[in-house]
Amino acid sequence: MDIKVGGASGYDVRFLSSDATWDGINRSGVVITDSNLHSIYKDCFSTESLVVIEAGESSKSSEVYLSVVDQVLSLGLKRNGVVWAVGGGVVGDLAGFVAATVHRGVEFVQVPTSLLAMVDSSVGGKVGIDLRHGKNLLGAFHNPKEVRLSTDFLNTLPPEHFTNGMAEVIKYSWIWDVALLDRLKAERLTLESSDLREVVARCVSIKRDVVEADFGEKSGIRAILNFGHTVGHALETLDGYTELLHGEAIAMGMVAEAAIAYRAGISQIDPLEVAEVFDLYGLPVRPKGQVDLNLLVDLMMGDKKNIGDGLSLSLVTVPGECKLCHGVEPDMVQSVLADLWT
Ligand SMILES: NC(=O)c1ccc[n+]([C@@H]2O[C@H](COP(=O)([O-])OP(=O)(O)OC[C@H]3O[C@@H](n4cnc5c(N)ncnc54)[C@H](O)[C@@H]3O)[C@@H](O)[C@H]2O)c1
Structure with missing residues (x-):
C-alpha cells in the first residue's frame, strides 16, 4: 500500500516488512540514528558509515548538527551520496537538515521508527533544528527521496x-x-x-x-x-x-x-x-x-x-x-x- 506524495516528481511512502526496510541501508551513504535505536537494533546497523546521536530533543541543537555534519563528511559523504535517517522525529528532523545543507543538499531517506514520525514528521519535507530562541527555528523544506515505513518498529517503542x-x-x-x-x-x-x-x-x-x-x-x-x-x-x-x-x-x-x-x-x-x-x-x-x-x-x-x-x-x-x-x-x-x- 504505497502512498505517493507530491505527484509524478514526488516520493513514495512505502509500507514494508522490517526486513525489507533494512535492505540496502548499510550499503550506500551514511546512516544517522539515535542511541536508543542503536542499542535495540545494533545487529541491523553496520559499524561503518554510521552516526549515532544521543536520544532526545536536546540533540536537535546547532552543536549536534555541526558535529553530525563533521562526522558525515569525515565518513566521505559525497554530493551524490544518501543520508538515511533511522529514528523518530528528532533523528528525521536533524538528519534531514544535515541532508538539506551538506554539499548544498544531498538525497535522504526517512525510516520513521516512532508513531509520531510515521504519521507526521517523516512526510511533508520540513526538516530543522531548535535554537535558543525557540523550536524548529533553523530549517528547510527538503523532501526525502523515499520513506520506508514498517509498523514493526512500534513493537519496541516505549x-x-x-x-x-x-x-x-x-x-x-x-x-x-x-x-x-x-x-x-x-x-x-x-x-x-x-x-x-x-x-x-x-x-x-x-x-x-x-x-x-x-x-x-x-x-x-x-x-x-x-x-x-x-x-x-x-x-x-x-x-x-x-x-x-x-x-x-x-x-x-x-x-x-x-x-x-x-x-x-x-x-x-x-x-x-x-x-x-x-x-x-x-x-x-x-x-x-x-x-x-x-x-x-x-x-x-x-x-x-x-x-x-x-x-x-x-x-x-x-x-x-x-x-x-x-x-x-x-x-x-x-x-x-x-x-x-x-
Ligand atoms: N518535521 C515535521 O514535520 C515534524 C512534525 C511533527 C514533529 N516533529 C518533530 O519530531 C520530534 C518528536 O518526534 P518523536 O516523538 O518521534 O521523538 P523522538 O525522536 O525523540 O523519539 C521518541 C523516543 O522514542 C525512541 N524511539 C523511537 N523509535 C523507537 C523504536 N522503534 N523503538 C524504541 N525506541 C524508539 C527515541 O529514541 C526517543 O527516546 C520533535 O522534535 C518535533 O519537533 C517534526
Missing part, C-alpha cells in the same frame, strides 16, 4: 511514546476525517489492533493531501495541521521541554482550542467531547499544576501564524473540518483558559 503519537492520530481525525474519529472512539487503537497499519496509512494520506495543497505554507491550508499546537507549543515552552511530551501538550491544546472555538461561536462542539477521546487514550486534557496564563497568552502572541491584531488559531468548526481563524481576542482566550483549567 508505550508513552505510542500514546504521544496517538495525539497526532486523533488530531487528524478531528481536522479531516470523521470516519477515523468514529473508529478511534469505538475501540482503543493499540499495537495489537488488526487495523493499526491501515490507520497509520490513513494518517499518512491525510498529511499528504494537506501538504500537497500547500507545500510551502503559503495559503494557510497547511496551518490546519496546527490544531491544538498554538496552546500546546506555549505549554511546551513554559515547561522548558523537560517533562511534557509533545503529544501531551497538544492534547491539552486541542481541548483548550475546542473551548475557544465554542466560546467564539465558531463551533458547536462541546470541548468535553474532545476531551473524552484523549481520556480514552490516556492523554492529559488539562495541565497538572497552575499555569501562568498571562505568560502563556504572551507566548501565544509570539506564534508565527499570527497576522494583524489578535491571535491566529487553527480551529475545528465541525468534526472533520478545520480552518485558520485570525483576530481571535487574547482576553477572551485567557478567560476561556481560566474557566477550563481552574
Whole structure:
C-alpha cells in the first residue's frame, strides 16, 4: 500500500516488512540514528558509515548538527551520496537538515521508527533544528527521496511514546476525517489492533493531501495541521521541554482550542467531547499544576501564524473540518483558559 506524495516528481511512502526496510541501508551513504535505536537494533546497523546521536530533543541543537555534519563528511559523504535517517522525529528532523545543507543538499531517506514520525514528521519535507530562541527555528523544506515505513518498529517503542503519537492520530481525525474519529472512539487503537497499519496509512494520506495543497505554507491550508499546537507549543515552552511530551501538550491544546472555538461561536462542539477521546487514550486534557496564563497568552502572541491584531488559531468548526481563524481576542482566550483549567 504505497502512498505517493507530491505527484509524478514526488516520493513514495512505502509500507514494508522490517526486513525489507533494512535492505540496502548499510550499503550506500551514511546512516544517522539515535542511541536508543542503536542499542535495540545494533545487529541491523553496520559499524561503518554510521552516526549515532544521543536520544532526545536536546540533540536537535546547532552543536549536534555541526558535529553530525563533521562526522558525515569525515565518513566521505559525497554530493551524490544518501543520508538515511533511522529514528523518530528528532533523528528525521536533524538528519534531514544535515541532508538539506551538506554539499548544498544531498538525497535522504526517512525510516520513521516512532508513531509520531510515521504519521507526521517523516512526510511533508520540513526538516530543522531548535535554537535558543525557540523550536524548529533553523530549517528547510527538503523532501526525502523515499520513506520506508514498517509498523514493526512500534513493537519496541516505549508505550508513552505510542500514546504521544496517538495525539497526532486523533488530531487528524478531528481536522479531516470523521470516519477515523468514529473508529478511534469505538475501540482503543493499540499495537495489537488488526487495523493499526491501515490507520497509520490513513494518517499518512491525510498529511499528504494537506501538504500537497500547500507545500510551502503559503495559503494557510497547511496551518490546519496546527490544531491544538498554538496552546500546546506555549505549554511546551513554559515547561522548558523537560517533562511534557509533545503529544501531551497538544492534547491539552486541542481541548483548550475546542473551548475557544465554542466560546467564539465558531463551533458547536462541546470541548468535553474532545476531551473524552484523549481520556480514552490516556492523554492529559488539562495541565497538572497552575499555569501562568498571562505568560502563556504572551507566548501565544509570539506564534508565527499570527497576522494583524489578535491571535491566529487553527480551529475545528465541525468534526472533520478545520480552518485558520485570525483576530481571535487574547482576553477572551485567557478567560476561556481560566474557566477550563481552574
Ligand atoms: N518535521 C515535521 O514535520 C515534524 C512534525 C511533527 C514533529 N516533529 C518533530 O519530531 C520530534 C518528536 O518526534 P518523536 O516523538 O518521534 O521523538 P523522538 O525522536 O525523540 O523519539 C521518541 C523516543 O522514542 C525512541 N524511539 C523511537 N523509535 C523507537 C523504536 N522503534 N523503538 C524504541 N525506541 C524508539 C527515541 O529514541 C526517543 O527516546 C520533535 O522534535 C518535533 O519537533 C517534526
